[in-house]
Amino acid sequence: MRRRTLLLAGTAGASALVVGWMAAPQRSRLGSPRLLTAADGEVALNGWIKIAADGGVVLAMPRSEMGQGVHTALAMLAAEELDVPLAAVLIEQAGSDKIYGNVAYSVLNLPFHPLDVEREDGFGRVKASRWVVGKVAREIGINATGGSSSVADAWPVVRMAAATARASLLGAASLHWRLPVDELTVRQGVISHPSGKSARYAEMARFAAATPAGRVQVKERAAWTLIGRPAPRLDVPAKVDGSAVFGLDVRVPGMKFAAVRLCPVIGGSPGRIDASRALALPGVERLVMLPAYGGSTAGFAVIGRTTWHARQGAAAVDVEWQGRPAGSLDSRSIERALRNAVETQAGFTFHETGDVAEVEGRAKRTVEAWYGAPYLAHASLEPMNCTARVADRRVELWAPTQVPQLCRAAAAMVAGVELEDVTLHVTLLGGGFGRRLEVDYAAQATRVAMDVPGTAVQLSWSREEDTTHDFYRPMQVARLRGTLDDEGQALSLRIQSAGDAISPRWFERVLPAGLRATLSGLQLTAPALPGVSSLSGPLDRPDKTAAEGLFNLPYGIAHQRMDHVATRSGVPVGFWRSVGHSHNAFFAESFIDEMAHAAGADPVAFRRRLLRNAPRYQAVLDLAAAKAGWGSGLPQGRARGIALHESFGSIVAQVAEVSIEQGLPRVHRVVCAIDCGTVVNPQILAQQMEGAVAFALSAALYGRIDVRGGAVQQRNFPDQPLVSLKHSPRVETWIVPSEREPAGVGEPGVPPLAPAVANAVFALTHRRLRQLPLALDTDA
Amino acid sequence: MQLSINGRMVEAEAEPAMPLLWVLRDVLGLTGTKYGCGVAACGACTVRVDGQPVRSCVTPVSAVAGRKVVTIEGLRTGSAPHPLQAAWIAEQVPQCGYCQSGMLMAAASLLERKPKPTDADIDEAITNLCRCGTYQRVRAAIKRAAGIKA
Numbered sequence: 043m044r045r046r047t048l049l050l051a052g053t054a055g056a057s058a059l060v061v062g063w064m065a066a067p068q069r070s071r072l073g074s075p076r077l078l079t080a081a082d083g084e085v086a087l088n089g090w091i092k093i094a095a096d097g098g099v100v101l102a103m104p105r106s107e108m109g110q111g112v113h114t115a116l117a118m119l120a121a122e123e124l125d126v127p128l129a130a131v132l133i134e135q136a137g138s139d140k141i142y143g144n145v146a147y148s149v150l151n152l153p154f155h156p157l158d159v160e161r162e163d164g165f166g167r168v169k170a171s172r173w174v175v176g177k178v179a180r181e182i183g184i185n186a187t188g189g190s191s192s193v194a195d196a197w198p199v200v201r202m203a204a205a206t207a208r209a210s211l212l213g214a215a216s217l218h219w220r221l222p223v224d225e226l227t228v229r230q231g232v233i234s235h236p237s238g239k240s241a242r243y244a245e246m247a248r249f250a251a252a253t254p255a256g257r258v259q260v261k262e263r264a265a266w267t268l269i270g271r272p273a274p275r276l277d278v279p280a281k282v283d284g285s286a287v288f289g290l291d292v293r294v295p296g297m298k299f300a301a302v303r304l305c306p307v308i309g310g311s312p313g314r315i316d317a318s319r320a321l322a323l324p325g326v327e328r329l330v331m332l333p334a335y336g337g338s339t340a341g342f343a344v345i346g347r348t349t350w351h352a353r354q355g356a357a358a359v360d361v362e363w364q365g366r367p368a369g370s371l372d373s374r375s376i377e378r379a380l381r382n383a384v385e386t387q388a389g390f391t392f393h394e395t396g397d398v399a400e401v402e403g404r405a406k407r408t409v410e411a412w413y414g415a416p417y418l419a420h421a422s423l424e425p426m427n428c429t430a431r432v433a434d435r436r437v438e439l440w441a442p443t444q445v446p447q448l449c450r451a452a453a454a455m456v457a458g459v460e461l462e463d464v465t466l467h468v469t470l471l472g473g474g475f476g477r478r479l480e481v482d483y484a485a486q487a488t489r490v491a492m493d494v495p496g497t498a499v500q501l502s503w504s505r506e507e508d509t510t511h512d513f514y515r516p517m518q519v520a521r522l523r524g525t526l527d528d529e530g531q532a533l534s535l536r537i538q539s540a541g542d543a544i545s546p547r548w549f550e551r552v553l554p555a556g557l558r559a560t561l562s563g564l565q566l567t568a569p570a571l572p573g574v575s576s577l578s579g580p581l582d583r584p585d586k587t588a589a590e591g592l593f594n595l596p597y598g599i600a601h602q603r604m605d606h607v608a609t610r611s612g613v614p615v616g617f618w619r620s621v622g623h624s625h626n627a628f629f630a631e632s633f634i635d636e637m638a639h640a641a642g643a644d645p646v647a648f649r650r651r652l653l654r655n656a657p658r659y660q661a662v663l664d665l666a667a668a669k670a671g672w673g674s675g676l677p678q679g680r681a682r683g684i685a686l687h688e689s690f691g692s693i694v695a696q697v698a699e700v701s702i703e704q705g706l707p708r709v710h711r712v713v714c715a716i717d718c719g720t721v722v723n724p725q726i727l728a729q730q731m732e733g734a735v736a737f738a739l740s741a742a743l744y745g746r747i748d749v750r751g752g753a754v755q756q757r758n759f760p761d762q763p764l765v766s767l768k769h770s771p772r773v774e775t776w777i778v779p780s781e782r783e784p785a786g787v788g789e790p791g792v793p794p795l796a797p798a799v800a801n802a803v804f805a806l807t808h809r810r811l812r813q814l815p816l817a818l819d820t821d822a
Numbered sequence: 823m824q825l826s827i828n829g830r831m832v833e834a835e836a837e838p839a840m841p842l843l844w845v846l847r848d849v850l851g852l853t854g855t856k857y858g859c860g861v862a863a864c865g866a867c868t869v870r871v872d873g874q875p876v877r878s879c880v881t882p883v884s885a886v887a888g889r890k891v892v893t894i895e896g897l898r899t900g901s902a903p904h905p906l907q908a909a910w911i912a913e914q915v916p917q918c919g920y921c922q923s924g925m926l927m928a929a930a931s932l933l934e935r936k937p938k939p940t941d942a943d944i945d946e947a948i949t950n951l952c953r954c955g956t957y958q959r960v961r962a963a964i965k966r967a968a969g970i971k972a
Binding site: 283284732 | 840841847849852854855856857859860864866893894895897903907910911914915916917918920921923944946948951953954955957958959960961
């Protein structure tokens, strides 16, 4: 299949619409005050902002807090425009109106090369496709927290909502006092006039609700007092005294607890089952069979007085599992099949420039290598869980989820009720990393609660269930081939990769049927749009999410080609923090390092030359190299490695300082440089870089999921280790100043880490590690 | 069963073999102590028993009869936050926050044993797992609470 290059007819009318949407505030997403419930003297001014009786501000919060600091970041945007202290902003879970949908998540996921995006003037194929996808995303309004998109999405909307609220409040004061509005100022939520008149927001809120905001503009950058400065997170105090409520901490009077036991073989199901011994145990109350909900595997749950009683009961159930047909799944044979796919299938050409085949035919020096990455589990520290109560054809859920609407839809389907009859309370998430973009646990909890009407049931998975029934980062392989000229300049780069498509599987298991049909229809009619033909969607098209990070490299190599074969192996796969970038950066940045060494060049100098026309990338690379002391001496037995990668709109370079201890790389220090556009809170940014390094280092050193006979072999932390405090490196974060719109920071710190470490290992040992997790013999 | 939890005697309806973790969470409603692995590997369930850090997921409740159990809910002294809690806020340690109760309880035991811990002491004492990677701030906060310059 060839990349489609159909042109979109750019009519004048469409141009105007595009310019309007890209440049103007997203007015249609401000929403009506009626979307918010005003209690205790609160006054809603639009779909996002309420003024509380005590003068505080309440922000409708559609995004889930899973550690990335989104509650604080979005609150900062509101506080900035309203001129109130950050601590005066309270968070309230947003409803399900489409204004709260995450538009940026879809728009930013289009498979465009970032340099093509930058180079496009006016109305071209990139803006056209983004506009259409943005329109669709706004109409559908899916509320998802993922893709490092929350701040990018909220940036125009929350600031405009807050600025509009502020304008109405000032307008109300102006009318009330009969004073010109431009003579009024606001400090700390108090409106005042030089004449001495002053009023707190709360005093003007009712008048403001009836006062049109007029023409509103968000603040100029120079007027910011909060954005761009470190601010303490709103969620920290409750996380140091035990009062923070995660999914597992929901307590409802009279509640029961349920333990889950799913067939160990992926896709299998319980056959003959005998629960008599289990039900005879004290505190064990009931067995509930669980079909394979939301793409998970079938099994059963046991309800008990406590989680412990329920788990004792689940373990005591005598069951014969039926493992066919997935019983033949084996990750070793899947790996062979992926290599075979690379060798025998053309795949989808995500990127092509120049004529790679012609250059390869005449080049004198060729570098070629195979790379591979295994399946990986998410391993959030809080295992999957959901609390549900079903009564009178209504469902109430308490869930740590990244997709509240999709969980509601799953519950509605299971309970046979309307979507409107499902209420969902989003709790704090004890880690997400993409695992909580799934709905299996919410469907299971609903099913279990249906058997004890009126009683809330907290369904939770053991660590072993969580590890063995994840939606894994897919195994991927890639073959890379580069050529060099006599001066050591890179001439061509060809990448062929294969791995399971993620997006079509996700769409088919989590989307309600109606929405899936709508999106499938759009996908069928949209191939004329560049990029959309390979946009992640319900139809099994070339999967951008598995190929991202290979087709959009910044290097100015004249001849490039990137083909990807989307496979379907049968192991459930899902979105894992930084998704395709997480392994593709390892392939690409390790290989660029190989080319640098083949050219006899310093890895930083080699990259710099290739980034002549990508100054943003070059600046990030230079900053990381400078701060890490690239080229300066190190103690005996240590070496540095560097990697550079763009993902989710942010460019990150990392320099890892590595030694070898007991046959494993030991990472002592990681210097990160990032350009993520405008930084909202540099303190949270630094946290995310530190966290991404630890997360990625666990994967680089230990992370693997092996499937044998259809069953996942790893079960708990002893055989699925995480990096410990003792082995975690010192992480330093440096920011390239930027006035661009903000991009993501939750994921972009993950991709460069593994190649930076592997490149350091090469510098130290001259051994090139091309398979994750990185393994050295003890004699190395 | 009579238990001493956070300085108070409480009555808990529990079989002797039931792990302390589930008695705290599902019987007494003290949900600050977390379940992470059930095999004493991650430390999210760490509480203090007579001052010692204990992984409550593998500790039968019968083993703490007559001993003083302190959970995250009892870490503060009176109305003032524990110095570690203040340090945790100053260093902005938590991300998702799920492992932090266990981290704090392990750190509290360390500081009582070694008021001025070295890096090696911290490495040895804090074996709790954090998926978000808060480790470097955990280390900084322990030093801050101990009055050690980082």
